[in-house]
Structures are given as C-alpha cells and as structure tokens.
Amino acid sequence: QAQLDLAAKDEHAVTNDGHTMEIVANIGNLEDSKKSMTLGAEGVGLLRSEFLFLDRNTAPSEDEQFTTYNGIVQSQQGQPVIIRTLDVGGDKPLDYMPMPTEENPFLGERGIRIGINRPSILKTQVRAILRAAQHNPKSLVRIMFPMISTIEELRAAKGVVHAEAKALNVTNFEVGIMVEVPSTAVMADLFAKEADFFSIGSNDLTQYTLAIDRGHPKLAAQVDGIHPSVLRLIELTCKGAHKYGKWVGVCGGIASDTQAVPLLIGLGVDELSVSVPSLPAIKAHVRELSLKDCQSLAQKALDLETASQVRALSSGR
Ligand code: PEP
Ligand code: MG
Numbered sequence: 001q002a003q004l005d006l007a008a009k010d011e012h013a014v015t016n017d018g019h020t021m022e023i024v025a026n027i028g029n030l031e032d033s034k035k036s037m038t039l040g041a042e043g044v045g046l047l048r049s050e051f052l053f054l055d056r057n058t059a060p061s062e063d064e065q066f067t068t069y070n071g072i073v074q075s076q077q078g079q080p081v082i083i084r085t086l087d088v089g090g091d092k093p094l095d096y097m098p099m100p101t102e103e104n105p106f107l108g109e110r111g112i113r114i115g116i117n118r119p120s121i122l123k124t125q126v127r128a129i130l131r132a133a134q135h136n137p138k139s140l141v142r143i144m145f146p147m148i149s150t151i152e153e154l155r156a157a158k159g160v161v162h163a164e165a166k167a168l169n170v171t172n173f174e175v176g177i178m179v180e181v182p183s184t185a186v187m188a189d190l191f192a193k194e195a196d197f198f199s200i201g202s203n204d205l206t207q208y209t210l211a212i213d214r215g216h217p218k219l220a221a222q223v224d225g226i227h228p229s230v231l232r233l234i235e236l237t238c239k240g241a242h243k244y245g246k247w248v249g250v251c252g253g254i255a256s257d258t259q260a261v262p263l264l265i266g267l268g269v270d271e272l273s274v275s276v277p278s279l280p281a282i283k284a285h286v287r288e289l290s291l292k293d294c295q296s297l298a299q300k301a302l303d304l305e306t307a308s309q310v311r312a313l314s315s316g317r
Helices: 002-007 030-038 062-075 112-117 119-135 151-168 182-186 188-192 202-210 228-243 261-267 276-287 291-302 307-314
Strands: 020-027 044-048 081-084 141-145 173-179 197-200 247-250 271-275
Touching: 020 030, 020 276, 030 044, 030 062, 030 276, 044 062, 044 271, 062 081, 062 119, 112 119, 112 151, 119 141, 119 151, 119 173, 141 151, 141 197, 151 173, 151 188, 173 182, 173 188, 182 188, 182 202, 182 228, 188 197, 188 228, 197 228, 202 228, 228 247, 228 261, 228 291, 228 307, 261 276, 261 291, 261 307, 271 276, 291 307
Parallel strands: 020 044, 020 271, 044 081, 081 141, 141 173, 173 197, 197 247, 247 271
Antiparallel strands: none
C-alpha cells in the first residue's frame, strides 16, 4: 500500500467519479516545504508563521521575514502558498510582546486581534509577505488571517494589506481567512463577499463550538472535529463561500483524518491542507472515493447526534 501511494504521489487526487480535490501541505518552515515537494504537495495550505517568532528575544525584522517567506515561495516552484499571519496569544505567548494576564486567554487578545491592536507587527509581516510575492511574480501568494470572528476585524486587517500592496505595487496576492470561530462559519456568506478564500481551522472551530479546551487534560479527547455540530458549520461555510464563487479549504487536523475526508468532500470542501507525511496517503484515499457517495454520507452524518456515531458511519461499522 505504501509503495502504491508513493508511485502516484505526483498525480492529482481525483475521486473515481471525476471530482478533483486540491491537496496541499501544512508547514512550519522551509524544510517542511521542501519535504512536501517530494511527497506530492500541490502548494502550501498553511504556513504557521509563528515559528519565526518563537524562541527568540526580539521580533524578526521585515528583511528576515522576507528571506524566509521568499525561500518558501521559491521552493514551491510556482505553486500557491498560503502564509498565515502571526497567530499567538491564547496558549502561545511571546516573551518580547508582553501581554496583560487574561482570565480567559482563548477568548482574549489572540490571533488577528493582536495584529489589529499592534499594527506595526502586522504591517511588518504583511510587507515581508508582499515582497515575497513581488519577488516571485509567477507565484500566487495568499495571505490568511487567523481567528477572524467579525467582519470589522477582516476589514481592519485587509486595510493594512491593501495599503502596503499599493505602496509596493504588488498584485499577485489574495487575502483569505481562517474559519475557526463559530460566528464566522455562521456568517460565511457575508464574509465570502470580502475574502478571496476560506480555510477551516477545525481544531479551534471544534474547541469554540463545543466550548471545550483543545488542550484540556481531561476533556480534550472529546474535541472531535467530526462532531455533527462542527459538520453543520462546515456545511454552512461551504454554502456561503460557493454562493460567491469562493473556495473552502480545511487545514485543521481532520483534513488528515481518513474517516473525516469523505465527509469533508461530501460537504463541499475544495482543498485539504494536510500534514506533510500524510500527503500521499490522503491523495490515495481520495482516489478510492466517489463524490456522490461522499455527499450522501455527509447528509446522513449531519442528522446524527454524536461524534462517535459519525465515526461509526464513516468507517462502515
Ligand atoms: C486550527 O485551529 O485548526 C488550525 C489549523 O490552527 P492552529 O492549529 O495553528 O491553531
Ligand atoms: Mg487555530
């Protein structure tokens, strides 16, 4: 099986009834990007840019960030690259960015809220990303904001991108959002008018939908992204996006989960961003499925009551 997977790793992931899924990689650095190219990635679906900011005493400069993003974009040889802006706060503190102690850090200043409240950090990062686009005119560089929960946040963050794009005269970029807060999934049709694409962060979306901390020692096992409540939000997201001709990816852990993949395809997800080692296996799995069967499976799953019922259905138990 493993050998078969590798033989077809560079072919597209097309279901047996002709529906193509885009299969891209979740990466943290240049090394992951290079590795993903050897395993059949069709681009980068999520660069977690946090790695550049962690384990150091000062924030990386614009030039340093440019060098890193540029290397990653180049390593993808013309394939699209989604760079997520800094997603810290909550459980990911930074020593050189002192934050007041919060009673509920997961509901506090994290993700894009930090970028909006500290515009110089966002502006520096956005300029570095746009310069990487400018340096690779044949590549499409996609900027993605984490933890968007309101339209106002999206507009504020987009304002920074468009001001810098104008200043730098760059056009080969798009702006999308993570869908990882229920408000954004519920209002996806309205967000779709103002974002070029969506990528569902099912890890956080599940934690915020079920109101269970994804790292909780006792409760985290219940944070299952194929819970019917989450599937309903994914369906809403896909419908809202497609109404305005936008596409939807999934970059949370369920994209690499073979029991979840048929459900995601059936709900209308267009792109799966998966861990680098699982690229060939996810492609092989998609090829064994039919869109029609995935759609009827997903419709059944939406009416179930529990995550374990969905898992039983998907595995044919
Ligand atoms: C997610 O929340 O699903 C996601 C992909 O982002 P992270 O895991 O980095 O929070
Ligand atoms: Mg997240």
